[in-house]
Amino acid sequence: MEPIRKNHISRSDPERNPKGTPMAKSPDLDLGTSIIPKERYISKDFMEKEWDGIWTKVWLLGCREDQIPEPGDFICTNIGQESVLLVRQTNDEIKAFHNVCMHRGNRLADEGLWHADRFVCGYHGWTYDSDGTFVDIPDLETFPQGKPPCGGLVELPCDTWASFVWFNLNPDAEPLEEYLGDLIGHFEPYHFERMAMTRWVTAEWNCNWKASVDAFAETYHTAQTHPQLLWYLEDLDVQIDLYGKHSRYLVPFGLLSPRVESVGEIPPPLKAMLKSAGMDPASYEGSINEIRDAVQQHKRLTQEEQGKDFSDLHDEQLTDDYNYLVFPNVTTNTHSDDLMLFRHRPHPIDPNKMLFDVWMFELIPEGEEWPELPKHDYRPEGSKRSLGLVIDQDASNLASVQAGMQSAGYPGLWLSDQELRLRHFHKTISDYVGE
Amino acid sequence: MELNLKGKRAIIPGSTKGILKRVVEQLIDEGCDVALCSRSEDTVARTLRELSGGRGNAIGRACDVTNKEDYEAWIEEMVEQMGGVDIFIPGVSAGGGADSERNWWKSFEVDVLSTVRGCEIVTPHMRESGGGAITFITTTASVETFGGPQAYNAMKGSLLVYAKQLSQDIGKDNIRVNCVSPGPIYFEGGSWQMLKDTMTKWFAKIERDHPTGRLGTPEEVSNCIVFLSSPAASWVSGTNLMVDGGFTKRVQF
Numbered sequence: 201m202e203p204i205r206k207n208h209i210s211r212s213d214p215e216r217n218p219k220g221t222p223m224a225k226s227p228d229l230d231l232g233t234s235i236i237p238k239e240r241y242i243s244k245d246f247m248e249k250e251w252d253g254i255w256t257k258v259w260l261l262g263c264r265e266d267q268i269p270e271p272g273d274f275i276c277t278n279i280g281q282e283s284v285l286l287v288r289q290t291n292d293e294i295k296a297f298h299n300v301c302m303h304r305g306n307r308l309a310d311e312g313l314w315h316a317d318r319f320v321c322g323y324h325g326w327t328y329d330s331d332g333t334f335v336d337i338p339d340l341e342t343f344p345q346g347k348p349p350c351g352g353l354v355e356l357p358c359d360t361w362a363s364f365v366w367f368n369l370n371p372d373a374e375p376l377e378e379y380l381g382d383l384i385g386h387f388e389p390y391h392f393e394r395m396a397m398t399r400w401v402t403a404e405w406n407c408n409w410k411a412s413v414d415a416f417a418e419t420y421h422t423a424q425t426h427p428q429l430l431w432y433l434e435d436l437d438v439q440i441d442l443y444g445k446h447s448r449y450l451v452p453f454g455l456l457s458p459r460v461e462s463v464g465e466i467p468p469p470l471k472a473m474l475k476s477a478g479m480d481p482a483s484y485e486g487s488i489n490e491i492r493d494a495v496q497q498h499k500r501l502t503q504e505e506q507g508k509d510f511s512d513l514h515d516e517q518l519t520d521d522y523n524y525l526v527f528p529n530v531t532t533n534t535h536s537d538d539l540m541l542f543r544h545r546p547h548p549i550d551p552n553k554m555l556f557d558v559w560m561f562e563l564i565p566e567g568e569e570w571p572e573l574p575k576h577d578y579r580p581e582g583s584k585r586s587l588g589l590v591i592d593q594d595a596s597n598l599a600s601v602q603a604g605m606q607s608a609g610y611p612g613l614w615l616s617d618q619e620l621r622l623r624h625f626h627k628t629i630s631d632y633v634g635e
Numbered sequence: 636m637e638l639n640l641k642g643k644r645a646i647i648p649g650s651t652k653g654i655l656k657r658v659v660e661q662l663i664d665e666g667c668d669v670a671l672c673s674r675s676e677d678t679v680a681r682t683l684r685e686l687s688g689g690r691g692n693a694i695g696r697a698c699d700v701t702n703k704e705d706y707e708a709w710i711e712e713m714v715e716q717m718g719g720v721d722i723f724i725p726g727v728s729a730g731g732g733a734d735s736e737r738n739w740w741k742s743f744e745v746d747v748l749s750t751v752r753g754c755e756i757v758t759p760h761m762r763e764s765g766g767g768a769i770t771f772i773t774t775t776a777s778v779e780t781f782g783g784p785q786a787y788n789a790m791k792g793s794l795l796v797y798a799k800q801l802s803q804d805i806g807k808d809n810i811r812v813n814c815v816s817p818g819p820i821y822f823e824g825g826s827w828q829m830l831k832d833t834m835t836k837w838f839a840k841i842e843r844d845h846p847t848g849r850l851g852t853p854e855e856v857s858n859c860i861v862f863l864s865s866p867a868a869s870w871v872s873g874t875n876l877m878v879d880g881g882f883t884k885r886v887q888f
Contacts, residue, residue: 461824483735
């Protein structure tokens with residue numbers, strides 16, 4: 201579908217909110233035009249390079265702080281063939297440990313959210329305190345060499361930021377703040393700590409984890425894959441910003457794509473946007489492409505009565521999708537009233553599979569009660585249950601892409617400027633794996 | 636069959652796209668003069684350009700059919716410019732929606748009141764020139780449950796009642812009044828194109844619910860509107876013609 205016009209996209213004045221999320225376009229980088237070899241998506245060799253060069257070196261998102269509020273609360277989360285325990289301590293700190301008993305290598309917990317004052321190995325009963333130290337080794341006198349000198353579970357770097365808990369498999373990792381860099385100033389105005397987690401799903405997908413990241417890093421596929429979104433957002437005039445290893449794009453919401461023409465009535469997705477902003481679509485008299493501006497103004501005017509403090513956000517953030525990749529595997533659809541966060545995890549051994557985590561958050565108006573934390577909803581391979589229309593549409597491409605990439609007739613990714621973030625993503629991967 | 640439309644003068648508010656635009660094109664092909672309007676001056680200008688050079692003439696200007704003075708003045712102007720009016724086809728609609736009470740006010744104002752006001756202005760002119768034809772564009776959603784209870788369905792339904800009773804009242808003046816009720820009609824730039832993208836499953840169900848598995852085209856409806864508005868339909872008045880490819884399931888005795 202060829203564009204039929206150029207939309208006028210109003211931009212907020214950054215001077216009105218100098219401490220807000222940076223809006224300026226990052227300098228352009230020349231990343232070339234070469235093919236991205238498909239082996240990066242299908243070969244076990246490359247998967248191993250990623251393990252050594254990326255997964256064991258970078259900061260990884262573990263959970264939300266409020267998922268483990270009390271001492272002894274912990275989450276067990278896997279990355280590749282590793283498994284990690286993130287444990288709330290009696291002094292309120294959070295520590296990360298390898299999830300393995302130092303005796304015979306048994307895992308101490310399965311993936312999920314749990315509580316334990318002590319970790320007891322199910323095999324021989326080796327027992328660890330929640331700070332990881334040995335509490336009891338049954339029949340210790342039968343170990344002539346004594347206890348393992350490590351003193352307990354092997355601890356990993358762990359830190360919190362913006363209500364999230366992060367860990368690193370590299371004991372010598374740089375500080376988290378240094379790793380996240382500029383993104384800290386980008387995210388802080390959204391106040392994720394005011395948002396409640398409402399959904400926690402993990403789905404097994406039949407594709408490489410990078411294919412999944414790719415699907416959330418370009419708007420070029422909107423017209424073919426998500427035609428309904430053409431009636432809701434701008435898919436062409438999209439600002440792409442590259443920041444070191446991370447990247448983002450800014451997608452204006454609340455108007456028609458330049459690929460479609462107004463049919464004179466407000467499309468259902470835009471009606472939903474008006475309603476969720478507290479506006480009546482039947483009373484809206486402006487043009488359809490001015491809904492974005494009208495929603496921004498209405499949300500700004502009514503924020504106090506709605507119990508929502510948007511004072512740190514630019515007007516355009518009240519409608520638009522600021523969409524980030526926190527390298528390597530966290531993508532965020534960042535909005536004023538909600539956060540859709542996806543974690544794209546590699547399969548332990550198969551480059552053709554991955555784990556897709558959906559974490560949804562909603563801004564809770566001041567004074568309103570927070571909902572209960574969501575239970576983990578695990579969708580094994582082949583599950584037909586919907587993850588929502590847009591994600592289902594992406595997922596249906598991805599298994600097909602992974603199958604297609606095996607073809608002798610396909611050399612690799614042939615990318616457009618609209619897919620610049622994918623090229624940047626691969627450049628960062630090259631930097632980490634040393635290619 | 637001869638439609639005998641040559642030289643007739645038609646007023647068709649809001650006919651810049653879809654079914655009504657096709658009606659305008661067909662009437663011009665048949666040698667009618669046609670007056671049209673739209674809220675946007677640009678749209679009117681573009682449409683008139685597209686229609687220029689046909690057998691009949693197209694005229695028009697921007698007009699808001701919900702503004703009584705503006706709308707009535709527009710009709711009078713068009714009658715004067717064409718030297719009379721033989722055909723009136725009011726079909727402007729506020730569309731569907733069940734968001735708030737406001738939908739009811741809008742449907743009443745746009746769909747019902749503009750039709751009634753238009754009829755009251757054109758009928759004396761038709762009477763004066765010896766007769767005419769009025770054709771309302773109604774909807775299958777008035778005769779069968781469709782898309783949930785809403786103002787659009789009910790207000791279009793009220794036009795069925797008004798049309799029938801108006802036909803009784805002005806039949807003696809040789810003015811016929813009929814309704815054409817289209818089912819879902821697909822065209823580029825129409826609501827059903829948008830619904831195909833935004834409510835894909837529902838759209839597919841609506842397609843399946845048609846005996847032929849597809850939606851209608853503007854031409855398939857405009858053929859019927861043009862016929863009912865032409866002297867060829869001289870013995871048809873007070874009827875409601877369903878043009879839906881067999882989509883509705885009711886038995887029409």
